[in-house]
Amino acid sequence: MKLAFSSNAYLQHSVEETIRRVAEIGYEGIEILADVPHAWPAGLLPERVExxxxxxxxxKLAISNVNAFMMNxxxxxxxxxxxxxxIDPDPHYRAIRREHTKRALMLAAEIGAPHITTEPGGPLADGQTREEAYGIFYEELMPCLEVASDLAMPLLIEPEPELLIERFDEYLEFVERLDSPLVGLNFDIGHAYCVGEDPQDWVARMASHTVHYHFEDIATTRKHQHLIPGRGAIDFAATIEAIRQTDYDGWLTVELYPYMDEPDVAAREAIEYLKPLLAR
Structure with a gap:
């Protein structure tokens, strides 16, 4: 397993400066934010990609993932x-999400990323039923899966508190409907903890779907507020051991976007906490 850090904590810095800092702190990889100011696909000129x-x-930093979730x-x-x-009620508005995802898939292929991540459907609108929302999500995602198939680029869904797909059983129900080998799970251990699904209890159950992990801590209140690993209530030792037992050898990406005022401090504290656990 390898540690990466998400660039979404470095919104006050250029992507080049972010890459330099993340590498100097000691991470092997970086998650590239497909958003401003780093790599917004719709406005990314060839010289910026270069x-x-x-x-x-x-x-000497690898890409762990392209984060197409955030749309600042x-x-x-x-x-x-x-x-x-x-699942926005306005079809013209949700088309922005769809076309952004297509561009993020193409960007990921261009820069050699292994996959992209996206949101799990968005929040339900007033009066919108879950069944209606699932239907809209399916219809909007299918054109993206055509692009993913052409590029052989996996598209990972990330369950999130307060959005359409919060829990793993909801994820499993939806991806069965999609029936695509290119759809996978971005297992965010903090999000799981927020909805009462302690990550160490779910790692083995979701192992056949999990392609990538997001790491952050959460307080005992289970409030969705990303904390530096070691500052909250998640049992990282048990979670990492559970992941190890599945023979997973991919990326563990630390995601700490609330720390944009001191991203170096957060990134350094996280790696100093996690590296000894990975070395056991």
């Missing part, structure tokens, strides 16, 4: 990460 790849080569570039007043969502 600069990003050059920085990765220079600092749209600046939606309702919430800057979840909107536009896959």
């Amino acid at each position: 600069s990003l790849c050059k920085a990765l080569d220079e600092h 570039a749209v600046a939606d007043p309702r919430q800057p990460y979840w909107h536009p969502s896959w």
Whole structure:
């Protein structure tokens, strides 16, 4: 298993500067944010892609994932990460999410990323039933899966508290309907803990679906607020051991976007906490 750090904690820095800092702190990989100011696909000129790849080569950093979940570039007043969502009542508005995802898939292929992650359907609108939302999510996602298939690029769904798919049983129900080998799970251990699904109890059950992990801690209240690993209530030793038992050898990406005022401090504290657990 290898440790990576998500660039979404470094929104006050360029992607090149972020790559340099993450590498110097000691991570092997970086999750690239497909959003401003790092790699918003709709506005990414070829020279910017070249600069990003050059920085990765220079600092010998691999890409753990392309994060196509957050959409700060749209600046939606309702919430800057979840909107536009896959299930927005306005079809023209949710098309922004669909087309962004297609572009993120193409960007991932261009820069040599292993996969992308996306939101699990978005929040239900007033009066919207879950069955209606599932139907809309399915219809919007299918054109993206065609692009994913053409590129052989996996598209990972990340369950999230307060969105359409919060829990693992909901994820399993939906992906069975999709029936695509390119759809996988981004197992966010903090999100699981928030909805009462302690991660160490679910790792083995979800192992056949899990392609990538997000790591962050959560307080005992189970409130969805990302904390530096070791500061909350998640049993990281048990979770890492459970992951080890599944023979997973991929990326564990630390995601600490609330720490953008001091991202180096957060990234350093996280790696100092996690490395001894991985070395056991």
